[in-house]
Amino acid sequence: MTSHQTTQTMKPATAAKKLGVYLEATPADFQEGVVSRSELNALQADPPEWLLELRRDGPHPRPVVAAKLGVSIAGLARGGVTDALTTEQIDALKEELPAWLRRERATQAEVRKEAARIKEKNAEKAAEGRDARS
Numbered sequence: 001m002t003s004h005q006t007t008q009t010m011k012p013a014t015a016a017k018k019l020g021v022y023l024e025a026t027p028a029d030f031q032e033g034v035v036s037r038s039e040l041n042a043l044q045a046d047p048p049e050w051l052l053e054l055r056r057d058g059p060h061p062r063p064v065v066a067a068k069l070g071v072s073i074a075g076l077a078r079g080g081v082t083d084a085l086t087t088e089q090i091d092a093l094k095e096e097l098p099a100w101l102r103r104e105r106a107t108q109a110e111v112r113k114e115a116a117r118i119k120e121k122n123a124e125k126a127a128e129g130r131d132a133r134s
Contacts, residue, residue, distance in 0.1 A: 009034040021054045022061045022084040059084035075104035
């Protein structure tokens with residue numbers, strides 16, 4: 001009995017997400033085809049010029065925009081940013097620093113601080129549990 005290994009493929013949207021690029025800005029042949037795991041690995045290891053350009057200049061998908069601005073994706077939506085942005089547009093927002101962006105960055109900082117506090121509290125509980133069993 002021989003085993004047949006099938007090639008794992010993914011939709012272009014999934015591949016674009018894994019590459020951190022905005023699907024609508026990718027070349028037509030990328031958008032219309034399927035991407036195999038080996039093709040994705042090749043794109044990550046040796047990105048073609050179009051991929052380098054998209055990563056550098058955008059337009060960037062919302063998760064990348066949110067990370068570059070230091071806010072959550074929900075924070076982007078609350079700020080009225082629903083479309084992909086270019087690096088130039090992101091830089092302009094950083095320079096302008098509108099009220100919504102300042103507010104969302106403060107919110108994000110509080111969320112991170114609370115997450116760190118909870119993590120520390122859980123670590124202390126785990127250490128106490130180990131000490132009690134010893």
